[in-house]
Amino acid sequence: MIRVILPPHLRTLAQVSGEVSLEVEGPATQRSVLDALEAHYPMLRGTIRDHVTQKRRPMLRFFACEEDLSHEPPDAPLPDAVASGAEPYWVVGAIAGGSASEKGVRTLFRKGS
Secondary structure, eight states: OEEEEOOHHHHHHHTOSSOEEEOOSSSOBHHHHHHHHHHHOGGGTTTSBOTTTOOBOTTEEEEETTEEOTTSOTTSBOOHHHHTTSSOEEEEEOOOSSOOOHHHHHHHTSTTO
8 A cells, every 4th residue: 555645735636635545556656656646536637747748747746755756767666665655655746936955855754744
């Protein structure tokens, strides 16, 4: 079971109040997680990835285990902690303006935050 945390605007669109849990067929990759997410919540199709190219939308980022996975290949395996459900896969809406330090990002995703 993969745990996914969506940004507020996508939770509203999907009509969910917290994290979602998904069954993923085959290896846990960003592509397989996003495919399962869009299959279970069809209203999210095109909001996270472009309909045609399947590339990440520019104002979204992907994180897992305190690491930015946004520029990783879509078929690269996700960390074991995500695949096992111990840690969530985050879809994060980018915040425009200013700059975010790596420390700030790590604080956002620290356990217990």
